[in-house]
Amino acid sequence: xxxxxxxxxxVTHWVNAIALTLMVSSGLGIFNASPAFAPKGGTFCCYPFExxxxxxxxxxxxxxxxxxxxxxxxxxxxxxxxxxxLSFVYLHGEWRDLVPRRGDLRDTWEMIRFYTFARxxxxxxxxxxxxxxxxxFAMPWIAVLIVITGLAIWKPVEFSPLTNMxxxxxxxxxxxxxxxxxxxxxxxxxxxxxFAVDPYSLRSMTTGGYSERLSxxxxxxxxxxxxxxxxxxxxxxxAKKPKAT
Amino acid sequence: MTRKRVxxxxxxxxxxxxxxxxxxxxxxALLAACGSEGPERxxxxxxxxxxxxxxxxxxxxxHTSMDHAKxxxxxxxxxxxxxxxxxxxxxxxxxxxxxxxxxxxxxxGKPLSLTLDDLMKLExxxxxxxxxxxxxxxxxVEFTGVSLRSLATLAQADPKAEYVDFQSFDxxxxxxxxxxxxxxxxxxxxxxxxxxxxxxxxxxxxxxHSPVKLGYKNTKYxxxxxxxxxxxxxxxxxxxxxxxxxx
Numbered sequence: 001x002x003x004x005x006x007x008x009x010x011v012t013h014w015v016n017a018i019a020l021t022l023m024v025s026s027g028l029g030i031f032n033a034s035p036a037f038a039p040k041g042g043t044f045c046c047y048p049f050e051x052x053x054x055x056x057x058x059x060x061x062x063x064x065x066x067x068x069x070x071x072x073x074x075x076x077x078x079x080x081x082x083x084x085x086l087s088f089v090y091l092h093g094e095w096r097d098l099v100p101r102r103g104d105l106r107d108t109w110e111m112i113r114f115y116t117f118a119r120x121x122x123x124x125x126x127x128x129x130x131x132x133x134x135x136x137f138a139m140p141w142i143a144v145l146i147v148i149t150g151l152a153i154w155k156p157v158e159f160s161p162l163t164n165m166x167x168x169x170x171x172x173x174x175x176x177x178x179x180x181x182x183x184x185x186x187x188x189x190x191x192x193x194x195f196a197v198d199p200y201s202l203r204s205m206t207t208g209g210y211s212e213r214l215s216x217x218x219x220x221x222x223x224x225x226x227x228x229x230x231x232x233x234x235x236x237x238x239a240k241k242p243k244a245t
Numbered sequence: 246m247t248r249k250r251v252x253x254x255x256x257x258x259x260x261x262x263x264x265x266x267x268x269x270x271x272x273x274a275l276l277a278a279c280g281s282e283g284p285e286r287x288x289x290x291x292x293x294x295x296x297x298x299x300x301x302x303x304x305x306x307x308h309t310s311m312d313h314a315k316x317x318x319x320x321x322x323x324x325x326x327x328x329x330x331x332x333x334x335x336x337x338x339x340x341x342x343x344x345x346x347x348x349x350x351x352x353x354g355k356p357l358s359l360t361l362d363d364l365m366k367l368e369x370x371x372x373x374x375x376x377x378x379x380x381x382x383x384x385x386v387e388f389t390g391v392s393l394r395s396l397a398t399l400a401q402a403d404p405k406a407e408y409v410d411f412q413s414f415d416x417x418x419x420x421x422x423x424x425x426x427x428x429x430x431x432x433x434x435x436x437x438x439x440x441x442x443x444x445x446x447x448x449x450x451x452x453x454h455s456p457v458k459l460g461y462k463n464t465k466y467x468x469x470x471x472x473x474x475x476x477x478x479x480x481x482x483x484x485x486x487x488x489x490x491x492x
Contacts, residue, residue: 033380040384041321062282064380065486070283073294156377157312157457157492158305168315169375169383 004127004201004210006092012085013205019078022070024184025060029067032059037174044170075150082143097127098137104130115222122217129216132193135186142183149176196223299489306491308429312456314373314385320439321384325376327446328460330416330480335466336445337414345450347434351410351471354401361450364436367391367399372431377492378460388454390435394428396470406472411453411464420462420479424472426491429457434467459490 005013032053038044061067089095107130113119123129128136152163152172166172194201197216204210212218219226282288314320329335337345347364349357371389378384393409409427412419426432432455436443443449448465455463461481471477482488 030381034378034382036382039318039321039375040326040382041324042318042385060283066282068379068487069291069295072298073291076294155302155305155492156375158307158310160310160312164315168318169377170318173381 001209001211003208004204005208006088006094007208008088008092009085009094010205010208012081012088015077015081016085019074019081020183020187022060022074023078024180025058026067026070026074027180028054029059029061030064030071031177032056033064037170037177039170042170044174047174072154078143079147082140086140098133100133100137104133108134117222122220125217135190139183139186142179142186145179146176146183149173149179152176193223197221199227295487299487299491302489302491303423303425306425306457308425310457311431312374312492314375318385320373320386321376322439325384325386325447326378326382329446329465330418334445335415337450342450345468347451347467348469349396349400349472350469351473352403352406353397353472354403355399357396357400361436364391364434364451368395370433371437372433374431374454374456376454376460376463377456379486379490387439388433388435389437389440390433390451390454392430393432393434393453393470394430396434397428397472400472402472406474408473408476410469410471410473410477411467412469412471413464413466414468415466418464418466418480419477420464420482420490421473421477421488422458422462423476423489426455426457429455431455431457434470457492459492461486462490 035053036044036050037047038050044050059067061070089098107123107125110119110123111129111131114122148162149166149172151159152166153169153176156163156169156172163169163172166175198221200210200214214229219229221227283291327334342361345361347357347359347361349359368391369389370392371387373385373387376384376386407424408421409424410419410421432453434451435448435454436451438444438447443452448467451467452465453463453467453470462479476488478488482490
């Protein structure tokens with residue numbers, strides 16, 4: 001049994017999970033008050049669902065100002081928590097497990113081949129497989145985009161140079177929406193893979209404990225396949241044999 | 246320790262982890278799904294955050310930060326939504342127009358009572374700006390009017406006045422502002438829209454408009470501007486919308 005994640009990583013992970021859920025759902029609540037990007041009397045090229053609201057069940061806050069109050073409170077939690085995580089990962093060296101390296105593209109391709117049964121054995125990996133690495137490395141960058149685009153629509157007059165740089169208020173709102181979509185897609189993929197491939201990581205992200213024996217690489221795990229660890233090797237009784245004779 | 250026991254089946258997630266986990270994800274799911282304003286206890290924290298946000302917003306507020314509508318976005322024109330509280334568009338008839346005055350009072354050295362003609366004789370300013378609605382939409386509009394700043398000078402407003410109330414003849418609609426936002430150079434008492442006389446649907450004969458405040462703070466059908474020592478809520482503010490309502 002090894003400690004897989006430092007407690008700071010574990011705490012910030014779960015704070016982030018809750019804050020992100022609340023930010024997305026309250027954000028959708030705000031969006032629903034006017035679910036379109038075109039300025040009044042104008043058009044918007046790039047959103048196929050203009051005027052269509054999200055189901056209320058996906059929103060949080062109860063009403064427009066309720067959602068706004070949550071959004072403008074949780075944003076600080078998200079930012080501070082994110083800064084704590086990033087500073088820790090930088091100072092403590094965990095960033096080494098996450099930054100892209102030469103060969104990551106090939107490894108990503110191999111992971112895809114493995115998941116699509118084009119390859120039999122799980123590619124060798126470090127702490128994370130290449131797909132995970134890509135996702136976990138992308139997340140903070142998307143988060144930075146979310147914060148920048150968020151500032152641009154929170155204070156479009158005070159930060160007008162920023163808002164203009166993003167193409168004006170309507171576009172800044174659109175970029176904010178797209179960045180949110182990206183983080184939701186990555187998060188949903190992440191949660192799916194946790195349950196379908198590596199449920200043991202729920203433990204390592206909570207108490208920190210993890211055993212290499214349970215790693216997807218050891219189990220040769222694909223989604224919903226080889227969830228259980230391999231039986232302990234018969235190597236032990238076999239080794240005893242010579243002694244008995 | 247039970248945790249060390251390896252059964253080989255769903256190994257290593259013991260009951261404690263399961264409960265801890267289940268609890269955390271369940272509460273998050275409940276929070277997100279309940280479609281309410283969230284737990285009662287959280288409201289105090291939200292109030293606190295709102296207060297802090299207001300001070301951050303007032304701290305970064307600058308009279309030199311200007312809003313400019315993008316040149317390639319056309320004016321919303323008649324597609325600019327028009328809101329009022331009354332059941333029908335509040336409209337003054339000829340007699341009402343003749344009797345209408347814009348009063349400037351409260352903490353002022355020289356209270357004003359201006360006819361629309363008086364207002365139109367003052368130095369005018371035309372600006373093509375965004376109107377930011379709390380709902381998230383914007384509309385480009387060209388407004389012409391008198392800057393509130395110059396009215397304040399004219400009325401010799403007391404520098405100690407920290408708030409301004411904008412009152413209307415639309416069923417008692419009013420909204421009070423912080424003085425800094427009111428004195429922003431883009432805060433106008435508007436009497437013309439897109440080059441024509443302000444139509445009744447948009448607040449005739451005069452309304453306040455500033456791109457630094459969300460739509461609901463911009464009182465239409467203006468009757469009175471009061472300089473005050475304390476804030477005085479407002480129509481939407483009293484129903485729970487954020488008082489500051491800054492953009």
